[in-house]
Amino acid sequence: xxxxxxxxxxxxxxxxxxxxxxxxxxxxxxxxxxxxxxxxxxxxxxxxxxxxxxxxxxxxxxxxxxxxxxxxxxxxxxxxxxxxxxxxxxxxxxxxxxxxxxxxxxxxxxxxxxxxxxxxxxxxxxxxxxxxxxxxxxxxxxxxxxxxxxxxxxxxxxxxxxxxxxxxxxxxxxxxxxxxxxxxxxxxxxxxxxxxxxxxxxxxxxxxxxxxxxxxxxxxxxxxxxxxxxxxxxxxxxxxxxxxxxxxxxxxxxxxxxxxxxxxxxxxxxxxxxxxxxxx
Amino acid sequence: xxxxxxxxxxxxxxxxxxxxxxxxxxxxxxxxxxxxxxxxxxxxxxxxxxxxxxxxxxxxxxxxxxxxxxxxxxxxxxxxxxxxxxxxxxxxxxxxxxxxxxxxxxxxxxxxxx
Numbered sequence: 001x002x003x004x005x006x007x008x009x010x011x012x013x014x015x016x017x018x019x020x021x022x023x024x025x026x027x028x029x030x031x032x033x034x035x036x037x038x039x040x041x042x043x044x045x046x047x048x049x050x051x052x053x054x055x056x057x058x059x060x061x062x063x064x065x066x067x068x069x070x071x072x073x074x075x076x077x078x079x080x081x082x083x084x085x086x087x088x089x090x091x092x093x094x095x096x097x098x099x100x101x102x103x104x105x106x107x108x109x110x111x112x113x114x115x116x117x118x119x120x121x122x123x124x125x126x127x128x129x130x131x132x133x134x135x136x137x138x139x140x141x142x143x144x145x146x147x148x149x150x151x152x153x154x155x156x157x158x159x160x161x162x163x164x165x166x167x168x169x170x171x172x173x174x175x176x177x178x179x180x181x182x183x184x185x186x187x188x189x190x191x192x193x194x195x196x197x198x199x200x201x202x203x204x205x206x207x208x209x210x211x212x213x214x215x216x217x218x219x220x221x222x223x224x225x226x227x228x229x230x231x232x233x234x235x236x237x238x239x240x241x242x243x244x245x246x247x248x249x250x251x252x253x254x255x256x257x258x259x260x261x262x263x264x265x266x267x268x269x270x271x272x273x274x275x276x277x278x279x280x
Numbered sequence: 281x282x283x284x285x286x287x288x289x290x291x292x293x294x295x296x297x298x299x300x301x302x303x304x305x306x307x308x309x310x311x312x313x314x315x316x317x318x319x320x321x322x323x324x325x326x327x328x329x330x331x332x333x334x335x336x337x338x339x340x341x342x343x344x345x346x347x348x349x350x351x352x353x354x355x356x357x358x359x360x361x362x363x364x365x366x367x368x369x370x371x372x373x374x375x376x377x378x379x380x381x382x383x384x385x386x387x388x389x390x391x392x393x394x
Contacts, residue, residue, distance in 0.1 A: 010304050010392040015297060021290050021311070021384050104281045136282035139318035139384070164349075165318040168377070193365075200351070200366040200374035 025140055028108035032143025035115070036126070042226045043126045045106075045142050047166065048150030049159075050132030053176035053209060055084045057150060057218070058127055059091040060209035064219045065125065066092070073123035075114045077106045077131045084129060093127075094119065105136035108143055124230070125222060134159070138166040146171035146225060153177050153184060157191040164198040172203045172221060179208040283319060286384070287327040294389055295336045301393055306340045308390035314383040315349035347383055351375040 020026060036043040046054050058074060065072050074095040076084040082097030089095050098106065098114045111128055120126050128144060130137040149170040151159060154177060160167045167173065173195055181188065188206065195202045205221060207214025290311065298306055313321050321344050328342050351360040353368030354376040360366060366375040 010394050012307060013301075013303075013391050013393050015301065015389045015391055017297070017386050017388060019293075019386055021286050021293070021386055024289055024293075102281075103285070107285070135318065139282070165316050165382075168316055168382070196365045196367070197363065198366065200376070202366075 022139065022141075025108050028112055029141035029143040032108055032112055032115070033145075034143075036143060036145065037229055039121045040230050041120060041123055041126050042222065042229055043128060043142075043144045045128050045130060045137075045144035045147045046150060047130045047134075047137045047147060047170075048132065049134050049152075049155060052132070052150040052152045052155065053174075054129050054132070054150045055087050056209040057174060057176060057207070058088055058093060058129065060212065060215055061218070061222075062088075062091040062093050064215055068219065068223070070124040071122060072125050072127065073118070073120050074127040074129055075111065075118065076129040077110075079103075079131065088129075094123075100131055104131055104133050105140055106130050106142060107140045111142045124226065134163040134166045138163075138169045145229065148172045148174060150174045150176055151191075153181055153186045153188070153191075157187055157194055160191075160194040160198045167195060167198040168200075170199055170203075172205065173199070174218065175204060175206040177208060177210075178206045178213060179211045281323075283323040283327040284331065286319065287324065287331045290328075290386060291331055291335050291337050293386060294340075297389060298336050298391055301391060303391035303393050305392040306336050306389060307392060308341055308343065308388075309337065310343045310345060310387040310389075312345045312347055312380065312383045312385045312387055314347045314381045316377065316382040317384040318382075319384055321346055345387070347380040349381040350378040351381075352378055 032043075046058070048054050055076070058072075062072060072093045074085070074088050074093050075098050076082075076088060076095055077098045077100050078084055079100055079102070082099065085095040085097035096114060096118045098110055100106065100110065103110075106128065128142055147170050149166055149172070151173055153175060160173075175188070175191065178188075192202070192204060195204055203221075205214055205217045207218055209215070290309075294306060294309060311324075313319050313324065325342065325344065328337075332338050332340065351366055352358060352375060353360065353371055353373065355371040355373050356368060358368065358370065360368065360375045367373065368375060
């Protein structure tokens with residue numbers, strides 16, 4: 001109530017919030033991210049224009065991943081069809097379509113719901129193929145480990161400059177369809193320069209899903225990303241050698257740490273935060 | 281087009297805050313939109329005009345604060361010239377986006393409370 005003159009009128013109160021409008025989405029994304037990490041799944045958000053070659057790259061990745069023994073999975077967003085998910089299934093990637101209807105982008109909640117009846121935990125690398133769009137998907141965190149922007153050589157060198165928000169959010173730009181370069185007027189150095197103007201730590205891999213050129217570098221990039229989050233498949237019996245240091249206190253009160261390696265053969269259904277009983 | 285879903289989230293959040301504080305009316309909203317927020321301020325306003333009907337914000341004016349995108353060197357703090365490569369020419373390290381450049385925040389709500 002107005003306390004200045006006692007008129008009984010309501011009082012105008014400024015409420016300072018300074019909170020992100022996407023706070024709700026960011027919360028849902030954090031939840032997804034925790035799930036992916038806890039399951040040891042590398043989740044990637046694949047973005048790019050319609051026709052950039054997102055699905056094509058994933059199809060080509062299926063072959064290379066089989067050689068690595070990786071299990072792939074994908075959810076594929078589309079406004080109206082499930083064509084992409086069907087293409088991925090055909091390529092051997094268990095996939096599910098997320099039909100977004102009018103929505104031009106995926107959000108963390110849509111991804112979360114799509115995970116409920118999909119065996120994503122059984123995958124090593126999980127692709128979230130976003131709606132073909134260089135604008136809207138850029139600002140929605142989905143809980144991915146990294147954003148990959150797919151840009152084909154047919155789109156023109158200035159696309160990064162036209163869509164800076166998308167490229168700012170990218171961890172990697174895959175320049176696709178490079179087998180077409182001889183038939184086009186595209187200038188690849190100019191394209192790389194445009195990327196450097198909008199992406200501070202520009203990471204670019206040029207490839208062709210059709211000829212396989214550059215696919216090895218893309219697979220190596222995935223492997224690098226997988227390293228810190230990978231967990232042993234479980235439960236299974238296996239032999240592994242590993243080093244780990246540990247610190248312990250003796251009865252005399254001295255504390256010391258020492259590294260040691262050992263190999264052991266056992267079945268376990270747990271991750272690597274384990275504690276083995278050692279005798280010294 | 282994602283401006284509509286953003287405005288929807290904004291209006292829901294304002295209504296939630298207004299209920300929590302038992303406000304009788306919402307008299308003003310201030311939203312910051314960074315140049316690299318991925319939001320077109322004009323589209324955002326149009327979406328707001330459409331979406332606010334029937335909500336607690338039906339009569340509430342929206343103030344949009346536009347913030348320019350700025351990059352600087354995380355080491356020497358020198359600003360990176362607009363339109364330049366996003367790398368400090370002196371320190372040779374990747375540029376960092378300054379605060380506010382990609383902001384999309386609900387800054388404040390003016391409410392009438394009994």
